[in-house]
Amino acid sequence: MTVAATATPLLEARALSFHRQDEPVFAPLSFQLTAGELALVEGDNGSGKTTLLRILAGLLHVGGGELLWRGQPMQRDSCAGDILFLGHQLGLKADLTPRENLQIAAGLHGRHPAKTFASVLADIGLRGYEDEPIRRLSAGQKKRAALARLLLLPATLWLLDEPYANLDRVGISLVNRLLETHTAEGGAALVTSHGAVSFHGGEPRHIRMQA
Amino acid sequence: MIRPGLARACTAMLRRDLTLAWRRRGDIAMPVLYALIVTMLFPFALGPEDTLLQRIAGGVILVTVLLSMLLALDVLFSSDIEDGSLEQLVLAPQPLALMLGMKILAHWITTALPLIVATPLLAAMLHLPAAVIPVLLLALLLATPLLSLFGAVLVALTAGTRRSGMLLALMLLPLCVPAVIFAAGAVAAAQQGLPWLAPIVWLAAALVLAVALGPLACAAALRIALDA
Numbered sequence: 001m002t003v004a005a006t007a008t009p010l011l012e013a014r015a016l017s018f019h020r021q022d023e024p025v026f027a028p029l030s031f032q033l034t035a036g037e038l039a040l041v042e043g044d045n046g047s048g049k050t051t052l053l054r055i056l057a058g059l060l061h062v063g064g065g066e067l068l069w070r071g072q073p074m075q076r077d078s079c080a081g082d083i084l085f086l087g088h089q090l091g092l093k094a095d096l097t098p099r100e101n102l103q104i105a106a107g108l109h110g111r112h113p114a115k116t117f118a119s120v121l122a123d124i125g126l127r128g129y130e131d132e133p134i135r136r137l138s139a140g141q142k143k144r145a146a147l148a149r150l151l152l153l154p155a156t157l158w159l160l161d162e163p164y165a166n167l168d169r170v171g172i173s174l175v176n177r178l179l180e181t182h183t184a185e186g187g188a189a190l191v192t193s194h195g196a197v198s199f200h201g202g203e204p205r206h207i208r209m210q211a
Numbered sequence: 212m213i214r215p216g217l218a219r220a221c222t223a224m225l226r227r228d229l230t231l232a233w234r235r236r237g238d239i240a241m242p243v244l245y246a247l248i249v250t251m252l253f254p255f256a257l258g259p260e261d262t263l264l265q266r267i268a269g270g271v272i273l274v275t276v277l278l279s280m281l282l283a284l285d286v287l288f289s290s291d292i293e294d295g296s297l298e299q300l301v302l303a304p305q306p307l308a309l310m311l312g313m314k315i316l317a318h319w320i321t322t323a324l325p326l327i328v329a330t331p332l333l334a335a336m337l338h339l340p341a342a343v344i345p346v347l348l349l350a351l352l353l354a355t356p357l358l359s360l361f362g363a364v365l366v367a368l369t370a371g372t373r374r375s376g377m378l379l380a381l382m383l384l385p386l387c388v389p390a391v392i393f394a395a396g397a398v399a400a401a402q403q404g405l406p407w408l409a410p411i412v413w414l415a416a417a418l419v420l421a422v423a424l425g426p427l428a429c430a431a432a433l434r435i436a437l438d439a
Binding site: 057058059081083084085089091093094095096100103104105106107108109110133 | 215223230231234293294303305
């Protein structure tokens with residue numbers, strides 16, 4: 001991952017909109033995100049934050065406007081594997097352990113060569129729980145098991161829907177640290193959150209959603 | 212960064228589903244027990260008359276196996292949709308159809324294969340001549356993956372609807388008619404000492420088609436289900 005091609009933004013939305021049964025979910029939205037940047041998506045409940053993230057991840061079709069990935073119209077094949085999405089549903093198998101869940105994610109997405117499953121799980125605060133089925137973990141620990149993907153999988157853009165939910169104070173500062181390292185290494189992230197985010201890697205971009 | 216190859220991704224997917232099935236191995240036994248009980252009911256209902264049971268044995272076993280598979284089918288994608296695993300799978304840089312094909316293969320191994328293993332027992336309960344059992348097994352080896360693939364497409368299409376189990380049965384059973392006709396035809400021909408290869412080859416041809424198209428249809432249907 002390099003900070004090359006900073007001239008063209010990583011992600012650009014031009015008058016992006018989305019309709020559900022002909023009702024616009026949010027007002028047309030325009031923003032840019034360059035490598036090394038963090039964007040906070042703000043808005044009230046129901047303002048379409050999750051919808052926006054699902055569109056950017058490619059799970060929902062773009063309703064109107066344009067979405068550019070590295071200057072090109074965004075297509076599934078061009079950005080597959082470069083985007084990591086963490087939604088409300090964590091994508092963890094309850095019968096498997098955190099280690100097994102990570103192994104599957106790495107088998108599908110690939111992983112950083114320097115990192116091991118054990119080191120990633122220790123960094124995320126799950127030391128001693130590596131081989132415990134997910135169903136026996138607390139809500140915060142489950143969240144941590146899902147966040148471990150951020151450390152292990154190679155991706156340029158992180159789309160995090162409420163990454164702070166269910167986490168304790170240590171967990172919240174852990175997420176902030178992850179975001180700082182990621183942006184410092186030339187990655188970018190879009191984060192939705194209700195809580196106050198303290199980010200020390202420069203002023204985050206704010207994307208305000210209006211229903 | 213290490214990008215996994217197709218083979219590694221397929222292995223990861225297959226291993227995941229087989230491990231999950233193994234963690235809940237009680238569920239694997241259910242369709243087999245159901246098939247045993249249903250087959251056991253026929254001699255009770257019709258009387259233990261050898262010639263009658265022999266004549267219906269092939270068809271009864273085929274239909275029983277089909278219904279048993281139906282029991283386990285509707286959970287094929289539902290847990291992955293509920294816990295968000297499917298979203299992660301869709302976003303992975305791997306061909307979705309191939310990954311779903313692996314899921315269907317794992318599902319076939321955990322539901323249909325135990326039924327096929329139990330088939331000689333079912334055949335014995337209905338006094339099916341031992342010489343016909345290999346033909347019955349061959350017919351099942353071709354017909355059950357066909358049903359898994361048909362079923363998977365329908366499960367993908369009905370994903371997200373409430374009470375999809377009943378709807379699934381109503382949609383799948385008519386589609387199974389050709390498979391049942393050819394499989395039962397092969398068994399009946401073998402029982403009468405006639406050549407039975409032609410219906411088996413028809414089943415094989417249908418299976419090749421379903422293997423090629425089924426996963427693609429599943430992938431398209433699930434993308435639409437997530438898009439809703």
